[in-house]
Amino acid sequence: MKKTMINLIPGPVSVPEVVLAAAHHDFASPDLDTDFLELYCQTEARLQKILGTKNSIIIQTGEGMLGLWGALKSCLRPGDRVVAVCSGVFGYGIADMAEAIGAEVRRISLPYDQTFANAKELEQLVADFKPLMITAVHCETPSGTLNPLAEIARVKREHGVPLFCVDTVASAGGAPVEADRHLIDLSLNGSQKCLSAPPNMTFVSVSAAAWEVVDRVNYAGYDAFKPFKNAKAEFYFPNTMYWHGTAALSAAAGLILDEGLENVYQRHADAMHYCVERARGIGLELFATPEAVKAPTVTALKVPEKIEWARLHKACHENGLAIAGSYGSLAGKVMRIGHMGTQANIALLKTGMDILEKVLKK
């Protein structure tokens, strides 16, 4: 990307210099040097604060998808029952992934422009089907929505569902996840969204209940969680850990905590409101319905009917603005502005929205 580019892609986002610099060392061996173990523990402690959990967090090399696959494969065996709350590309995607592992999956199926609201249907399904796991996506990045988690957590508790697995990749560090309050057993994350680190690390919180299931399932594979259970205590990781990537992730988490979580969430909310207001001012329409909860980290807009997305995208790029299209059935119909992490910045958004306005006028 050109230096002058305004990056408003919803991940990977712009990485601050100090985070890049944290990775820029000639580190020793993470297998032998206990400094690595200290860094790993420090990173875990920082991420626990951001996710709002006392559960242990495993940190692996790879981006978000690795954590998604690792969690599902480590906890599900063929025939296990899963109820998937689906309201977007990732929600339906996780349901398909669980099915690919052989799980029996029932979906709470919502259109992509809505968020979870009707606990009755979920409650009925969970009561009848008795799943091992409920899955949900907090921020559906492709549609710019944020699923409320409290009611799903209530259903989990009242019906004694062992595991609640939530994709918080695009919300953690931009909106309160509060994993413990929401009874999340597995909070799945990547480094390149709100954390604003390079796209090379995944981190997943694992509750005691989830560890029990991981033990029982005993999945072996590169993405397996089980070898991480005693990795810290025994200082024995299943593979050579990525010291540079861990250092960058720790620095990125440190920046968020230094700013203060409440301030960070307010900055994201302010960025979202500014983005929505500007979009409306230019005559653009939100993709999500008015009833849906809007994500504070990304805004999805309808591509105006008379405009071809590929042309608009190209024109924005030529004018120094990087924004994104969307995925699946939303491709070509939805465009997205990422205001997560470093990009939750009103001055940056103003410059970007000015360019978008200029391009659209032509």
Ligand SMILES: *Cc1c(COP(=O)(O)O)cnc(C)c1O
């Ligand atoms: C980005 C993202 C992921 C992970 O995708 P990557 O391949 O790591 O980019 C998973 N879920 C959601 C909701 C995301 O936004």
